[in-house]
Amino acid sequence: MSGASFSAFVAGAALGASLIIAIGAQNAFVLRQGLKREHVLAVVATCVICDVALITLGAIGFGTLIGRFPTITSIAAWAGAAFLLAYGALAFRSAMRPSSMHSEAPERVAATATSTGAVVLTTLAVSLLNPHVYLDTVVLIGSLAAQYEPAPRVLFALGAATASFAWFFALGFGARVLAPLFDRPGAWRVLDTIIGVIMWSIAVSLVIGQFR
Numbered sequence: 001m002s003g004a005s006f007s008a009f010v011a012g013a014a015l016g017a018s019l020i021i022a023i024g025a026q027n028a029f030v031l032r033q034g035l036k037r038e039h040v041l042a043v044v045a046t047c048v049i050c051d052v053a054l055i056t057l058g059a060i061g062f063g064t065l066i067g068r069f070p071t072i073t074s075i076a077a078w079a080g081a082a083f084l085l086a087y088g089a090l091a092f093r094s095a096m097r098p099s100s101m102h103s104e105a106p107e108r109v110a111a112t113a114t115s116t117g118a119v120v121l122t123t124l125a126v127s128l129l130n131p132h133v134y135l136d137t138v139v140l141i142g143s144l145a146a147q148y149e150p151a152p153r154v155l156f157a158l159g160a161a162t163a164s165f166a167w168f169f170a171l172g173f174g175a176r177v178l179a180p181l182f183d184r185p186g187a188w189r190v191l192d193t194i195i196g197v198i199m200w201s202i203a204v205s206l207v208i209g210q211f212r
Helices: 003-020 025-036 040-059 063-068 071-096 106-112 116-128 131-145 150-183 185-209
Strands: none
Touching: 003 040, 003 131, 003 150, 025 040, 025 071, 025 116, 025 150, 025 185, 040 116, 040 131, 040 150, 071 116, 071 131, 071 185, 131 150, 150 185
């Protein structure tokens, strides 16, 4: 790999990390699933696939399409706000009746576990029903990738995708390190409250953004 190609890869990875490593609906959801140890691989893989697909679209020039048709992001904003309000309400409800990771009987946990399909759909919602994800990946990453020649552009996009892969796997599977803390119901109460606040805050910001 030449110096220019390596620089493009590092630049893409740095930009990708700066956009991904932020408190938001997607990261909050991945963290919660990691702590619950419920369908973690499916959640992480879905997040990575979404990011890679959007980064690829940006790298091949679809950012201009998003810029020309703002209705796309507007539809995503309203749908995302509705979803985040509903998910936030569920988080607040969970905060009202928290349980520890080991307080429930195994048979009850098995009976109430969410199916893989439902979890994947929820992951897709928190990943794609946010117009900022298109601005960050398709438009911003795409516009910066366009400054490179074809070969370095591929490595720039690959760097951004690598950052996404590393972050989501670390967040999802690394969450188990915090598992002992969440043996206490109070810890779940705090986490679910924070998640609810994040979801509702983002929902409100999406709605306000549509009136500007």
